[in-house]
Amino acid sequence: MIQATLADLRQSSSFFKTTEVVRIVNARKKEDIGYFIPSIFKEKFERFLIDLEKDKKRKLLHRIAKASAKDSIGDGAIDDGLK
Secondary structure (H helix, E strand, O other): OEEEEHHHHOOHHHHOOOOOOEEEEEOOOOEEEEEEOOHHHHHHHHHHHHHHHHHHHHHHHHHHHHHHHHOOOOOOOOOOOOO
16 A cells, blocks of 8 residues: 555646555645545455445444334333434
């Protein structure tokens, strides 16, 4: 993985020809901004994002199922069980 600054983005002709993942940082503030993923990793990265979204949805559905199990359905029920 290569580290680059925002100033390096101005030299885009060389920046976008890389075949490695680039970690982009703000040199003045010394903080991460994000990553540049080259097109050669497109398929693998898209699969990773899809798996990440599926995992997020699965956790949310699990949380909803647990809350529904705790929620007693009755005439006086006002709590939804979500925390």
